[in-house]
Amino acid sequence: MKLHELAERLGCELRGDGEVEIDGVAPIERAGPRDLTFLANPRYAPHLATTRAAAVILAPGHEASLPCLVSDNPYLAFARAVELLRPATRPAPGVHPSAQVDPTAVLGPDVHVAALGVVGRGARIGARSVLHPHVVLYEGVEVGEDCVLHSGVQVRERCRLGNRVIVQNGAVIGGDGFGFARDGEGRHHKFPQVGIVVVEDDVEIGALTAVDRAALGETRIGRGTKLDNLVQVGHSVAIGEDSVLAGQVGVAGSTRIGSRVTLAGQVGVAGHLTIGDGVIATAQTGIPGSVEKGLVVSGYPAIENRAWLKSSAVFARLPELQKRLRELERRVASLLEKQATG
Amino acid sequence: MKLHELAERLGCELRGDGEVEIDGVAPIERAGPRDLTFLANPRYAPHLATTRAAAVILAPGHEASLPCLVSDNPYLAFARAVELLRPATRPAPGVHPSAQVDPTAVLGPDVHVAALGVVGRGARIGARSVLHPHVVLYEGVEVGEDCVLHSGVQVRERCRLGNRVIVQNGAVIGGDGFGFARDGEGRHHKFPQVGIVVVEDDVEIGALTAVDRAALGETRIGRGTKLDNLVQVGHSVAIGEDSVLAGQVGVAGSTRIGSRVTLAGQVGVAGHLTIGDGVIATAQTGIPGSVEKGLVVSGYPAIENRAWLKSSAVFARLPELQKRLRELERRVASLLEKQATG
């Protein structure tokens, strides 16, 4: 594809030779002479002088000797360029003969069910959705339109996925929540988990992530929210829209997480809390109580990020502080003694 | 079902109109006029005045204007009510024609093996156990009676599950332990993991949880213990009875965990330790050494919970303490100077 054509399709301003032929995409330091690259993170700016790329997408204000596409959001423009230059191939519609699709299941037009999938009684799959091999839908599951479920995904009874939902390999949607009633002898009796999971439109769920069904009612993942790999979402949790939960985050039961929240890797959130819109928790934060909207929190137990950074800096000097305290005690004791004897 | 009938079957005292018809279950704030609800956590007590529920299970001492079932353990009674009102449907006995069951495997009466399961050579499955689609039992696996294995569960060679064991989707029982012998050049040689996993009666194992087989001997999960999702149990670990390991807990190899232990979410326990009966570790605790029975521990490295709470409170004020220390140093220096020059 010629660069001027890309510029038009991406809605970017073109600087330099629009006749350059582009047929690949690559990071700035590894791009070759037919690759498009991008500059979003300023620390890669020095590569601009040396890159072998054919062209670069960058923000206004940067200078470059190679042909450029100028965009206010170079990363997003590049993501779209990758879609154009490396288009995903959808498997052809149809049900593989080895798949076990219950006769009561309802499949929309152009659905693909690959080898060895299982579609349970009364399940429904919307138009153009793709089930890669070895996907299991229990009875009554509903999958919307244009979804992609990768191999090894399990969706439990009656759970519902919206449109354009992507589920990476091995994720489990709707496993039983972890609920037990303890009797007088300390034994745990299972609380039947009869609720469901609702996954709204445009959600992505990572590999080997587990979203538990509610005990009663529903667990809900809001529109556009993205869950990374190995995330645990407890029963009856509700997550708002456009939130991001990074790898290995855990959210305990009945907690409500707002919209545009960011939980970085390995964050843990206790149960029955409310995390406000726009909250950011840095990696490994442990959140034992509700957090008001817009706060940035860190540490375990979580406190405001700026305070945590300062306390952490002092933590590293605690042995020195302890010494200084001892020294002061010695001096003050000597002063007091002098005073007493003086 | 009429309320007086429920009262009898649950062994609860009935207060109010026993002729009320119940056909659903719901949380107190969402219950409708034909739903049973419950009150266990006192912070939901205010809802008692406004709930639209038909009836409520609660502890003695509470007053309510709607019909009540009185129980010393309302949560447990409600769990049983849910079982009665929303009974689980067991799949019909039989082996799906697409399942691959080795002819040497032995299946008890009324076993269900769903589509595309694999039952290896010499495996045994006890009466009434259910294997949902896509379960794999390697050779020589033994599964007891009345077990439920959800789709995507993998059980490795020769591992043994007791009776009434429930395994959620995608869990792996008996994967190789993580054992390597390092040679003189720093390369790792696999130590063959020839032991097994033994899961005792009434255990539940969460989705995507991994319980590793022992190098030699066995890894053991004791009767009635419950593991949540994404838990890692290392090789040769032994866990006692009625313990609870919440989501994303990790236990390293050869550690022994007692009975009635609670490890909250994301707790990590190092290898070769002994954790006594009844120990509680709060969320994200990191346990580097053995813990005596009955202790409540927190933090990383774990210390007693009360001490940790106090130290954490001071941690948040460390910058202020540092300032106060500096100020004291300044004052003492001035006192000393005065004294010297006085």
Next chain:
Amino acid sequence: MKLHELAERLGCELRGDGEVEIDGVAPIERAGPRDLTFLANPRYAPHLATTRAAAVILAPGHEASLPCLVSDNPYLAFARAVELLRPATRPAPGVHPSAQVDPTAVLGPDVHVAALGVVGRGARIGARSVLHPHVVLYEGVEVGEDCVLHSGVQVRERCRLGNRVIVQNGAVIGGDGFGFARDGEGRHHKFPQVGIVVVEDDVEIGALTAVDRAALGETRIGRGTKLDNLVQVGHSVAIGEDSVLAGQVGVAGSTRIGSRVTLAGQVGVAGHLTIGDGVIATAQTGIPGSVEKGLVVSGYPAIENRAWLKSSAVFARLPELQKRLRELERRVASLLEKQATG
């Protein structure tokens, strides 16, 4: 097998009766009269006097009344003895009739594809490799020679595994990396993940571990590196040779980890960092910045292990330090007052 025969095959010096018959292996405290055992960890040395084992592998310098095999690396010698005495059984070559192998896939000699596996278009499997039941290889996957892929493993399109790679159950290799470009309204647009994963020779990957494919280019796991269960490796990460990542470790995108690095359980490493050769991070460490080679780090945020141990010790005494600080303030105030009024 007679002990002298074992001595020869392991290259160990024999002390005592070489005619002893060995047919089992066991830990020193549980070994029976036909078992070989070993002593590597000195804290088990007291068992040497009481073990019922037939023979023991130990390091020079230990005395024992039972027959011994002397080795400078008893654990490694014992690992090899286990291989000899409990040899792994490889499944017979062949493709199970229920497996779905694309006609364009290329299988080397003596490959085993078990029940219900899926081998995609153009995939290649090297000689003698074993795919247990329910393994899925997407199109264009390459698996080397003598690999073992356990049941439930998913390998995504075009990813490549070297020779002698072992993958435990349910691991996912090549799921989409977690990359989104945010637009002006705070919505996340998927950045297409068009790279791959390359797993070099002699790597082992644990159960339910997720190694994400690169956005562009590749994610790489170096020769001889071992990943435990439930590990998350982000997109475009590169790990060197002979490194060890324990259970539930998470490494965020684009980070480079050196060779012979050890990350203990539940360690988290942020993205875009460089972790030098030989670095050790103790359990639960959170690493927010690059780490120079050879360092031992701990804590969150990570600092040098020795400093962290000292600071942690003071942390546990913070309430006491705070009291002492208050007491000092009181005394100094009184001194200053005396001075003013004196």
